[in-house]
Amino acid sequence: MYSAKIPIDQFPYAGWVPSANGRLSFRHIGESKHPTESIYANITTGNGRLVLAYQHRPLSDVLFQPIIHYLCSISGRFWFVLAARSDEEPSSAEEMQGFIGIYKSRDDWRAHESIVRTAILNANSLRFSLDVERDSETDRIFSNAQSHVNQTADIRIAFHIFRSGEVYFSEPKFRDSELEFASNNYAEACGHNFPKWVADQSYFFLRDITHAHQHHVPSSDTILILQRRDEADTNWRKRIIFSLYHQVIKAKRFGDAPSVYQSLGIQAYCLSFKAICKSRPIWKEDHHFNDEALKQSLEAKAQEGLARLAETAATSSMKLARAANWRTFALALVAIAVAVLAMLIQPRITDGEAARFPQLHAWSDFASEHFDTVVGACLIVLAIVWTLTHTDWVIRLSFSRDLLEISNIRRRRFIGLYFGLTIVVLLLTLWVSRLALFDIAHALNDFLHLVF
Amino acid sequence: MLFLSYLILAGGLLFSAALLTLGLKLLRADRMEGKKSALRAPSVLDAILGRSRMTEDWIPDGRVKGGMVYNHKENRLEISGRLSTDSLDRVFRQNTY
Numbered sequence: 176m177y178s179a180k181i182p183i184d185q186f187p188y189a190g191w192v193p194s195a196n197g198r199l200s201f202r203h204i205g206e207s208k209h210p211t212e213s214i215y216a217n218i219t220t221g222n223g224r225l226v227l228a229y230q231h232r233p234l235s236d237v238l239f240q241p242i243i244h245y246l247c248s249i250s251g252r253f254w255f256v257l258a259a260r261s262d263e264e265p266s267s268a269e270e271m272q273g274f275i276g277i278y279k280s281r282d283d284w285r286a287h288e289s290i291v292r293t294a295i296l297n298a299n300s301l302r303f304s305l306d307v308e309r310d311s312e313t314d315r316i317f318s319n320a321q322s323h324v325n326q327t328a329d330i331r332i333a334f335h336i337f338r339s340g341e342v343y344f345s346e347p348k349f350r351d352s353e354l355e356f357a358s359n360n361y362a363e364a365c366g367h368n369f370p371k372w373v374a375d376q377s378y379f380f381l382r383d384i385t386h387a388h389q390h391h392v393p394s395s396d397t398i399l400i401l402q403r404r405d406e407a408d409t410n411w412r413k414r415i416i417f418s419l420y421h422q423v424i425k426a427k428r429f430g431d432a433p434s435v436y437q438s439l440g441i442q443a444y445c446l447s448f449k450a451i452c453k454s455r456p457i458w459k460e461d462h463h464f465n466d467e468a469l470k471q472s473l474e475a476k477a478q479e480g481l482a483r484l485a486e487t488a489a490t491s492s493m494k495l496a497r498a499a500n501w502r503t504f505a506l507a508l509v510a511i512a513v514a515v516l517a518m519l520i521q522p523r524i525t526d527g528e529a530a531r532f533p534q535l536h537a538w539s540d541f542a543s544e545h546f547d548t549v550v551g552a553c554l555i556v557l558a559i560v561w562t563l564t565h566t567d568w569v570i571r572l573s574f575s576r577d578l579l580e581i582s583n584i585r586r587r588r589f590i591g592l593y594f595g596l597t598i599v600v601l602l603l604t605l606w607v608s609r610l611a612l613f614d615i616a617h618a619l620n621d622f623l624h625l626v627f
Numbered sequence: 628m629l630f631l632s633y634l635i636l637a638g639g640l641l642f643s644a645a646l647l648t649l650g651l652k653l654l655r656a657d658r659m660e661g662k663k664s665a666l667r668a669p670s671v672l673d674a675i676l677g678r679s680r681m682t683e684d685w686i687p688d689g690r691v692k693g694g695m696v697y698n699h700k701e702n703r704l705e706i707s708g709r710l711s712t713d714s715l716d717r718v719f720r721q722n723t724y
Contacts, residue, residue: 234694234695234696234707235677235694235695235696235707236677236679236692236693236694236696236707236708236709237675237676237677237696237707237709238674238675238676238677238709239675243675243676243677244696247676247698247700248698248699248700249696249697249698249699249705250696250697250699251694251695251696251697251707253695253697279697279704280697280699353702354702354703354704357701357702357703358703358704358705360703361701361703361705362705362706365678365706367706369704369706372693372695372706373695373704375693376693376694376695398687398689399687400687414686417686418686418687421686421687421689422689425689429717551633554637555633555636555637555640558637558640558641559640559641559644562641562644562645562648563644563647563648568648569648569649569652569719570652570715570716570719575649576715578649579649579652579653579715579718579719580674580709580710580715581671581674581675582649582653583653583656583661583664583665583715583718584665584668584670584671584674585665585671586653586656586661586665589650589653590650590653590654593646593647593649593650593653594646594647594650596646597643597646597647597650600639600642600643600646601639601640601643603639604635604636604638604639604640604642604643605636605639607632607635607639608632608633608635608636608639609632610628610629610632611629611632611633611635611636612636614629614632
């Protein structure tokens with residue numbers, strides 16, 4: 176049994192890297208694009224597999240980051256390095272062990288980046304080498320880099336990962352005791368357990384570079400966290416199962432088809448983990464979940480949502496297409512009529528014909544006098560209509576997302592504030608740009624004189 | 628001068644339209660999801676400083692994503708948190724898929 180090999184006092188945290196088939200591919204460890212592209216070497220030798228990888232992880236959750244980071248003198252850029260190896264023949268290896276090194280700032284990482292990067296490049300260059308020294312050379316490069324990170328990283332945390340996806344983490348070790356003391360103190364004052372938090376961050380990193388997030392957005396990292404181990408080795412497993420079911424129910428309640436499909440995917444992970452647990456001799460399932468019924472319910476709900484969506488979309492597009500056809504036809508007719516009229520009237524708008532067609536001349540004068548005003552006013556109207564109808568920017572831009580997040584905390588006040596500000600800005604704009612408004616009013620006045 | 632006046636008119640009207648859009652988005656937000664999410668940050672300032680709280684429990688709070696910042700002045704690491712992408716999208720009814 177895996178957990179029996181891992182002493183609980185040295186590795187007090189346990190977790191699971193989700194895999195639907197219940198058997199992780201060690202070959203893909205190191206390959207990740209979230210949150211940034213990782214740099215890695217994952218190489219097999221005659222003695223086993225070696226993985227050396229690093230990734231830049233922007234971990235700050237501060238809003239309006241450039242401003243607040245500068246004002247509060249904080250940074251959220253961390254560099255995580257992973258060094259792991261298995262000492263068995265790759266196809267039969269059941270376990271990899273190693274450690275994760277964390278560099279807390281760009282300054283800390285800058286001095287060591289070239290050493291780790293060069294080691295990765297050199298290891299990768301030996302991948303297809305036929306040299307008899309290839310394995311020993313790869314091993315030497317790996318050991319040097321491992322030893323360097325071990326000595327220089329701000330935080331180190333050891334781990335074991337198994338084919339089943341079960342992971343065991345040690346307590347984090349800090350290189351700088353003052354950093355450890357200050358961080359722990361601050362976290363305790365805020366009611367947090369800092370070593371567990373750092374272990375969780377290391378777990379998120381390992382999970383990101385070990386598996387691809389299939390059934391949720393990659394930034395939703397807190398669906399699963401590390402659990403404190405127990406002697407019986409069962410409680411942490413139950414908690415992972417509960418966490419997965421919690422997420423299934425949460426996403427299901429949202430009700431739209433993508434969320435329900437997301438639930439189905441997470442339920443598949445849950446079934447996979449339960450199967451892994453069942454293969455452990457001491458496992459005893461206390462709570463029964465009707466997985467088959469839940470799956471049917473989720474599928475039915477997703478199908479219902481999709482059917483409703485398809486029906487609504489088909490009806491709307493049919494109505495829209497019919498209306499659009501008639502509108503296009505009508506617009507084309509009017510445009511042709513106006514064009515023909517303009518073409519026929521054009522020869523009459525000359526100075527010689529002014530006495531015969533005074534009204535026509537008055538319109539011509541109006542158009543030439545107020546050309547800039549009309550074009551400017553039309554462009555402003557277009558820009559406003561575009562802003563009011565194109566609402567996607569509010570939830571796409573990071574600045575407006577930050578605004579929405581803080582506004583949601585005092586929703587009513589912020590609704591009042593936004594509507595109040597709209598009126599104030601509007602009045603202020605009208606006052607400051609009164610020259611343009613008078614220009615438009617003048618043109619409008621001339622237009623009304625012409626019409627009536 | 629007239630051109631500048633037109634520019635100010637256009638800018639001001641666009642800014643008003645943007646504020647109106649934000650207000651309307653907030654007005655139409657999912658209230659239930661909004662209330663649950665709002666509970667995570669005690670105040671606006673806490674949210675701005677990334678101090679949205681999650682329960683220190685074994686059940687993970689998927690609503691808040693957990694992060695970390697380094698405070699250069701105090702030489703300490705600080706826990707930070709904010710609403711996860713899909714949680715915020717769900718408040719404002721925007722599906723992430």
